[in-house]
Amino acid sequence: MFKYTLIALNLLTLFLTGCGDSNVPLAIEAGIDVVNAITISDDTVQIMARESSAFADTQHSVAPSENEYAKRLKLLVGNHHQEGEFDFNYKVYLAKEVNAFAMADGTIRIYSGLMDMLNDDELRFVIGHEMGHIALKHIHKKLQLAYGSSAVRKAIASINSTAGDIARSQLGELVEVLIGAQFSQLEEKEADDYGLIFMKNMGYDTTAAVSALQKISKLGNDHSFLSSHPAPDKRAERLKLQIEGKTSGIEEQKEGIINDFKNLLSITYNKLLAIFLWAKSFF
Numbered sequence: 001m002f003k004y005t006l007i008a009l010n011l012l013t014l015f016l017t018g019c020g021d022s023n024v025p026l027a028i029e030a031g032i033d034v035v036n037a038i039t040i041s042d043d044t045v046q047i048m049a050r051e052s053s054a055f056a057d058t059q060h061s062v063a064p065s066e067n068e069y070a071k072r073l074k075l076l077v078g079n080h081h082q083e084g085e086f087d088f089n090y091k092v093y094l095a096k097e098v099n100a101f102a103m104a105d106g107t108i109r110i111y112s113g114l115m116d117m118l119n120d121d122e123l124r125f126v127i128g129h130e131m132g133h134i135a136l137k138h139i140h141k142k143l144q145l146a147y148g149s150s151a152v153r154k155a156i157a158s159i160n161s162t163a164g165d166i167a168r169s170q171l172g173e174l175v176e177v178l179i180g181a182q183f184s185q186l187e188e189k190e191a192d193d194y195g196l197i198f199m200k201n202m203g204y205d206t207t208a209a210v211s212a213l214q215k216i217s218k219l220g221n222d223h224s225f226l227s228s229h230p231a232p233d234k235r236a237e238r239l240k241l242q243i244e245g246k247t248s249g250i251e252e253q254k255e256g257i258i259n260d261f262k263n264l265l266s267i268t269y270n271k272l273l274a275i276f277l278w279a280k281s282f283f
Helices: 002-016 024-039 042-058 068-077 112-117 120-135 138-159 161-168 171-180 185-202 207-217 232-243 250-280
Strands: 089-093 100-102 107-111
Touching: 042 107, 042 138, 042 171, 068 089, 068 112, 068 120, 089 112, 100 120, 107 112, 107 120, 112 120, 120 138, 120 185, 120 207, 138 171, 138 185, 185 207, 185 232, 207 232
Parallel strands: 089 107
Antiparallel strands: 100 107
8 A cells, every 4th residue: 555655645746846836635635546546446436337327327318218229228138137246227328429338337328329320139249248348347447547537637637726626526527538438459359258158148149249340340440439449340350250160269268378377387397396206216
């Protein structure tokens, strides 16, 4: 914990040195945020996720239960509202935007523009993909980064007192960061694998995972959906090879590497033991 405190103090030093008009309490608050961003607990993540989800819903037109988009989504997800420790909740945002996102509390939101583009099984893959981001705790890391960026905003605001009040009202900005932040390539592959396994387990057409990504790739690289879901054409090809049995998923590859390492250790140990016993025979 001491090293985290040092990080916070370094941030304070960075923003306060040479600034006579600094808001020290707000800067200290920023330093505390840095520590929290690193040490944030699962309970805190859940609370922030719920608050962010509720706020996001107030900023969008949510499809009511009698709406055709809402009815379609309900049919798509069926009774799949829980998996392990995670409870999923689904809603449709009535917007032409092609997008979808998830929050750490199990929130999954699908934009009607995306529903217009994809067929039912393709949408099921997207839903499974978003489930993967939740179940694999990618959102936890994403929220850490977002919370950290909030610390930077507070630190900057501490230099200019007129921006202080604005800096304290950050829920909207936090939601914007959460929805727009990028996942890593590895996280996207892991979520794709999760979505593909979800499709297999539920008996859906797995080739829809490929066609979904192929359709999304046609939007163009500068599309907002692709900024958080990079290289969909390459991801589509990767899933296609998995379906054809020509390659394995990330988890299988990890297990293979671990097993290879264990085998290498075992071989090395046996060889060293043999050398030791051989050398011992001379004494």
